[in-house]
Amino acid sequence: MALQQIVEETVTGLGYDLVEIERSAGGLLRITIDWPWQPGSDLFINVEDCEKVNRQLQFALEVDGVTYNRLEVSSPGIDRPLRHEKDFERFVGELIDITLKAPMGENAAGMVSANRKKFRGTLERDATGAGWQIVWSDEPAVKPGQKISKKRVPAPLHALGFTLDELQAARLAPVVDFKGRKPKGQA
Numbered sequence: 001m002a003l004q005q006i007v008e009e010t011v012t013g014l015g016y017d018l019v020e021i022e023r024s025a026g027g028l029l030r031i032t033i034d035w036p037w038q039p040g041s042d043l044f045i046n047v048e049d050c051e052k053v054n055r056q057l058q059f060a061l062e063v064d065g066v067t068y069n070r071l072e073v074s075s076p077g078i079d080r081p082l083r084h085e086k087d088f089e090r091f092v093g094e095l096i097d098i099t100l101k102a103p104m105g106e107n108a109a110g111m112v113s114a115n116r117k118k119f120r121g122t123l124e125r126d127a128t129g130a131g132w133q134i135v136w137s138d139e140p141a142v143k144p145g146q147k148i149s150k151k152r153v154p155a156p157l158h159a160l161g162f163t164l165d166e167l168q169a170a171r172l173a174p175v176v177d178f179k180g181r182k183p184k185g186q187a
Contacts, residue, residue: 003066007031010060014053016045019076020083027069031057032076037090045075082170088123088132095173096123098134100166119160120173126161133161 004021011018011033020032033053035043054073061068082088082096103115121136139155142148 006060006064006066007057010057011053014056016049016053020081023068027067028072029061029066029068029070030072030074032074034076034080037086050074078172078174078176080172082172085164088164088170091172092123092125094123095120095175096134097169097171097173098162098167099169100162101168102166117168121158121160124159131161131163133159135159 003023007021008018011031015036016033017036018031019034020030022028022030022032024030031053033049034045035041050073054071057071057073061071079097080087082091097118097120100117100119103117119134119136121134124133124135125131126133135157137155137157
């Protein structure tokens with residue numbers, strides 16, 4: 001049995017989603033897991049979840065003769081990769097980073113540099129509801145304590161539509177707030 005199949009069957013059998021399998025030099029096998037997504041659910045992977053999957057994977061990999069020197073099971077973290085359609089559906093409205101496979105070229109229409117491939121913005125469904133778009137503003141972030149003029153005109157919003165086939169990589173943008181989580185309506 002192939003490594004991908006063994007790991008996926010074991011992880012899903014325990015009630016988790018497989019996010020990523022990474023094999024590195026030195027025999028490191030890194031497995032990233034998450035809870036299956038359900039709207040309104042805010043479950044997070046903890047150490048006990050990783051330990052449970054690690055123990056089960058050790059047995060499964062040993063039975064099938066998969067060689068590795070070290071096994072790591074972890075949560076996706078604050079910069080979680082987005083790979084599948086369900087990942088994008090789960091994180092609509094969140095700040096993400098995307099990298100396109102090819103620069104925008106003539107499609108840029110003057111809104112951004114034609115050779116730009118990386119973008120950070122809010123993930124949204126496009127107007128048709130069939131595709132995706134990222135929306136951002138080139139306005140610099142406001143520094144703590146900085147006074148903002150009420151007369152200042154906000155920078156225009158830009159939107160870029162894309163398909164999953166056009167993406168080289170997509171991740172949640174790591175946003176660290178040491179004041180704790182805010183309810184979704186306040187963020």
